[in-house]
Amino acid sequence: MRWIQRLRMAMLMLFRRNSETARLDQEMQFHLDQQISENIAGGMAPAEARSAALRTFGNPTLLHDQARSTWSWNWLEKFARDIRYGARTLRRSPGFAIVAVLVMALGIGATTSLFTIVRAVLLKPLPFHDPNNLVMVYEHFHNFELGDGFNVVAPGDFHDWRAHTNGYQDMAAWRDYGFNLAGEHAELPEVVQAAGGSWNLFPLLGIQMAHGRSFTPEEDQVGANHVVLLTWNIFQRRFAGDASIIGKQVRLDSNPYTVTGVLPASFTYPDARTQVWVPYAQTLNARQYDAHDNHQSHVIARLKPGVTAASALEQVSALQYQLHLANASKPVAESAVSRPMIDDVVLDIKTPLTVLFCAVGCMLLIACLNVSNLFVARSAARRKEIAVRGALGGTRLALIREQMTESLLICAAGGVLGLAISALTTRWLATHWTTLPRAEIVRMDTTVLAFSMGLVVLTALLAGLLPAISATGKMTFGLLQESSRSVGGSTSRATMRKTLLAVEIALTVILLFSAGLLFKSFMHLRTTDLGCVTDRVLTIKYGLPENQYNTREKVVAFHESLLEKVRRLPGVTSAALVSTPPGGGYEGDDVFTIPEHPPAASVLQDDAIYRSADPEYFKVMQIPLISGRVFTDQERLTRDHYLVVSKKFADQYFSRDNPIGRHIRVSWDTPEPENYEIIGVVGDTVYDVAEPIKPTMYFPVLSGLPNQVSSSTIMVRTAGDPLLLSVPVQKQVAALDPSLPVYDVLTMQQILGKTTASQSFSATLTLAFALLSLLLAAIGLYGVLSYLIAQRITEIGIRIALGAQRSQVLRLVLFDGLRPVFLGLLIGLAGGAVAGTLIRSILFGTSPYDPVVFAAMIGSLLLTAVAACAIPAIRALKIDPMQALRTE
Known part of the structure; x- marks a missing residue:
């Protein structure tokens, strides 16, 4: 043994x-x-x-x-001895140690925060059974110019895919929805985000109910008994986690729904804002349920074992092409496309997160170069000490190990401080980044701690290895023979310092340029002209339950009564109704034909966004009337077959004709299409600041059709701060119907900010990282130049003693400090052009080679560099020649 x-x-x-x-x-x-x-x-x-x-x-x-x-364990003893020596050495230079630790803390802390978010959002598998075999299947229009080619699915297509293909174990569908929620005992009403899911959705995902049961096939039918599933969020928030709610009823849009189950806390798909789930078929009427041209559903499929995603999709695409041929004049896609479910969940955030992670990686590398440069400059002051230690028997490996230990101590201290910074910033990011998917699972764990420890070791190597090798070279021992009056330091070390500084400046330039492009892109989005007035405008949404407001007269009476009450409020200058405000989102479109220009049977029908508006809407929002007229109070109830179109609509579909007096035929959800006469053309408005303008049709809100104009937004122009009128307007709604909740109480400026929130957040973070990197570069430039001047005190004293003007000395010092800046700037400009090309896809209205951004970046960098060099340079002017000549 x-x-x-x-x-x-x-x-x-x-x-x-x-x-x-x-x-x-x-x-x-x-x-x-x-x-x-x-x-x-x-x-x-x-x-x-x-x-x-x-x-x-x-x-x-x-x-x-x-x-x-x-x-x-002798190596451990040597390591402990090196730690003690390194700590004593750093204590002798507290200023250097504090600056180096703070620099590394910023780099490690920021990188750890972004890694925590990237890991949770992009790398962690979805909390479903065997998530790698889950894919999202979409329709694909071959000639579709807008979007990314992944089009939501029509219910009829989904049913045929599920019934007539066998490449997937199963397929399920869901769609977004919304309800007014009220209890059976006069609880406060609220608007809840909802979703309709097919009966097999939760079994497909492998979700077990926390309480109760899921839907049955019999419940997922048009006209079946109303049932609902609660998410864990609303179960705790509104029902206090009381499991006795199972089997009881809640009121959704004034209809009683029986609660059959509660979803587990881990289920937050498609996002944490979804509060309730109802059967998919109950969110559709009979015509919609079988339609192949009503695109509104998301389809999830699970691959069969041994079947590839490509072969399973091939079956769906072949069937979809047959459906397309059978509905040649309708907007039915020619094929299908798919992508992994995890890619679908993080689609909108993947590129911004990748850009941010690259930015923070650049910042960490800049921090390492900064500390490395400080180590190189500091070793110049310690070169004789190192030479003496070597002469007394210290091997080169031992000397390198001692200096690497100093680097490790600095990075370890920076890592500890960085973890504290990361814990705070990660929590703040997850809370305030409103568009971040899967934010609820963002948290620090052992993997993050291990990553942080790995960063400490990696940064210690990056920051310390090159200076340690340089400081212990063969030329070091020749320093013992140097005269005590020798001038300057090692030329090779000065070259190394400048090279490291040039690389640091180049990385800063790339980061600054990328941040500038993203920030300018965001400013383009933020200042986009919506086509209407945006100052002092309040918007409040509400939806009238169709079973309660089930006639045209009831709907119109509510709308008109509300407008009358709101217009009489003090501080209100005008008010109007529209289904969706400008910048408020797509909210749906419909196909139509023009009877005066009937298309061929095989030609795809045209489509346009539809809105409903009251007669005052265009005047209130200052949308210009280009020709014809807008609605009057006469276009109401059954006399509603009139519409106003946007300029884009007129230009696209009546390029050579006057559209006034022409007609369009819209199918809606009725058995027979209906004809509408065009009475006016108005200016274009933007539905999304990041998307191109699309043709728009406006229908009269006073038609009162329960299934078309029940959901409306009241637009209130005010004389002062619009938010001060939010409560008075809500009180007027409550006075008409106490059970009717309102939602999305926003100013037009807030709507614009909401639609650009993601771009704003990513641009702001990237800019913050870039400014921190610029600060680190300035610190590095200042530190290196200060050390260079300290090493050249004797030389500068001799120059002044021999008659050199102080202005000449100033130019000498500034040129010496700015030379690596210009070199780094040239390298960075090339790298910035490459970076601009890589992030082109997330830029809006901004060229990846924007000259204004280039100029601003160069100017800010040069100003910072001159400021960083000025202080050491001015200090050099104050050197007393006699004192300098006496300096050893």
Whole structure:
């Protein structure tokens, strides 16, 4: 059992090293005493006996070291000794240590925060059974110019895919929805985001209910009994986690729905804002349920074992092409496309997160270069100390190890401080980044801690290895022969410092340029002209339950009564109704034909966004009337077959004709299409600031059709701050119907900010990282130039003593400091052009080679560099030549 004995000895050497050292000393002393005793017994005097014993025994110190060299864990002892030496060295330079630790804390903390978010959002698998086999299947129009080619699916297509293909284990569908929620006992009403899911959706995903059960196939039918599933969020928030709610009823749009189950806390798909789920078929009427041209559903499919995504999709695409041929004049896609479900969930955030992670990686590298540059500059002041240590027997490896230990201590301290910074910033990011998917699972764990520890080791190597190798080169030992009056430092080290600084500046330029492009792109979005007035406008949405407001007269009476009450409020200058405000989103479109220009049977029908508006809407929002007229109070109830179109609509579909008096035929959800006469053309408005303008049709809101104009937005122009009128307007709604909740109480400026929130957040973060990197570069430039001047004090004193003007010295010092800046700037400009090309897809209205951004970036960098160089340069002017010549 030798290995047991070896293990025992190794443990003794590790945990009882001091006692074993004492035992070794005692044993050596025992043998020495024995030899002395033998010599005395042989007739020697005590002093002579001791000298003879030492000659026989050998040097005790050398023997002690030789014995200890055979022990285990010597590397740990050497490491501890290096740690103690490194700590003492850093304590002698507290300014350098504090700056270096803060620089590394910023880099490590920011990188750890972004890694935490990237890992949670992009890398963690979805919380479903076997998530790698889940895909999202979409329709694909071959000639579709807008979007990314992944079009939502019509219910009829979904049913045919599921029934007539066999490449997937199963397919399920869901669609967004919304309800007015009220309880059975006069609880406060609220608007909740909802979703309609097919009965097999939750079994397909492998979701087990926390309480109750999921939907049954019988419940997922048009006209079936109303049932609802609660998410864990609303179960806790509104129902206090009381499981007795199962089997009871809640009111959705004034209809009673029986609660059949509660979803687990881990289920937050498609996002955490979804509060309730109802059967898919109950969100559709009979015509919509079988339609192939009503695109509104998302389809999830699970691959069969051994079946590839491509082969399964091929079956769906073949079937979809048959459906397309059977509905040639309708907007039915020609094929299908798919992508992994995880890619679908993180689609909108993947590119911004990748850009941010690259930005923070650049910042970390800049921090490493900064500290490395400080180490190189600092080693110039310690070069004789290092040479003396080498002359006294220190090997080059030992000297490198000692300096690497200093780097490790700085990075470890920076890592500890960076973790504290990361914990705070990660929580803040997850809370305030409103468009971040899967934000609820963003948290620090052991993997993040391991990543942070790895960063500490990596940054220690990056920051310390090159300076350590340079400081212990062969030329170092020649420094012992240098005259005490020698001038300047090593040319090679000065070149290294400048090279590192140039690389640091180049990375800063790339980061600054990328941030500038993103920020300018965001400003383009933020200042986009919506086509209407946006100042002092309040918007409030509401939806009239169709079973309660089930006639045209009831709907119109509510709309008109609300407008009358709101217009009489103090501070209100005007008010109007529209289904969706400008910038408020797509909210749906419909196909139509023009009877005066009937298309061929095989030609795809045209489509346009539809809105409903009251007669005052265009005047209130200052949307210009281009030709014809807008609605009047006469276009109401059954006299509603009139519409107003946008300029884009007129230009696209009546390019050579006057559209006034022409007609369009719209199918809606009625068995027969209906004809509408065009009475006016108005200016274009934007439905999304990041999307191109689309043709728009406006129908009269006073038609009162329950299934078309029940959901409306009241637009209130005010004389002062519009938010001050939000409560008074809501009180007017409550006065008409106390059970009717309102939602999305926003100003037009807030709507614009909401639609650009993601771009704003990513641009702001990237700009913050870029500014921090610029600050780090300035610190590095200042530190390096200060050390260079300190090393050239004697040279500068000689120059001044020989008659050099102080302005010449100033130019000399500034040029020396700015030379690596210009070199880094040239390299960075090339890298910035490449970076601009890579992020082109997320830019809006901004060229990836924007000259204004280039100029702003160059100007800010040069100003910062001059400011960083100015302080050491001015200090150089104050050098007293006599004092400088006396300096060793």
